[in-house]
Amino acid sequence: MTATRRRLAPEVRRAQLIAAAEDVFVRRGYQGAAVEDIAAAAGVTRTLIYKYFADKDEIYLECLRAARDELDQAVVAAAGGAEGPEAQLRAGLRAYFDFVRDRGSTWDVLFGGGAAVAGRVAEAAAEHRYQTAEVIGGLVHGAAPQVDAEAASAYAHAISGAAEQIAKWWRRHPDVPVEVMVERMMDALWVGLRAVATDADGSEGLGSPA
DSSP: OOOOOOOOOHHHHHHHHHHHHHHHHHHHHHHHOOHHHHHHHHTSOHHHHHHHOSSHHHHHHHHHHHHHHHHHHHHHHHHHTSOSHHHHHHHHHHHHHHHHHHTHHHHHHHTSSOSOOOHHHHHHHHHHHHHHHHHHHHHHHHHOTTSOHHHHHHHHHHHHHHHHHHHHHHHHOTTSOHHHHHHHHHHHHHHHHHHHTBOTTSOBOOOOOO
8 A cells, every 4th residue: 555645834844844855964965965855854856856956056055044144033032132242242152052063064054164165165165154143133233223224234254254253163172161151251352342332321232222
């Protein structure tokens, strides 16, 4: 008796395929993964994969977008629940490092340079990275409204770059507690950002994340 494949709503099926693809990319790497591997992991045919995605590159970029969205939302939610620039920065960093700890293999492949991508995939990945930094820029501007948008964006890209590099270090030193990583980043960033977040009268400029 032949088993009948259960029909899923398109958005549910798409999410299932992205989850299966992420697992394949983590296990095999970008170069080692094939559409056939993703289909096998999802328990579907190669033809069904192509109903949703044009090729492996598009699948990879969807995995990257989904993971970036998850990370961005976690950072914004954490920072938005804190009061004052210092607490917001610490909360946002904690959310970031929690993601790196809990989704380490995913972070390696999608964010940490673990995938040998080039061409349009590399360009799209760079754009995702840029947009994540812009999300942080909104938080900087919200916490310190006196800082103009251009400066807030520049500071945010510095924060994003530093966080990415120290996360790569942490992946090589996984025994370091997450709390220590947060404080090390605070030590590296807060002295300069404290001056940015301080008004001329010496009070901290508070605000809601943008």
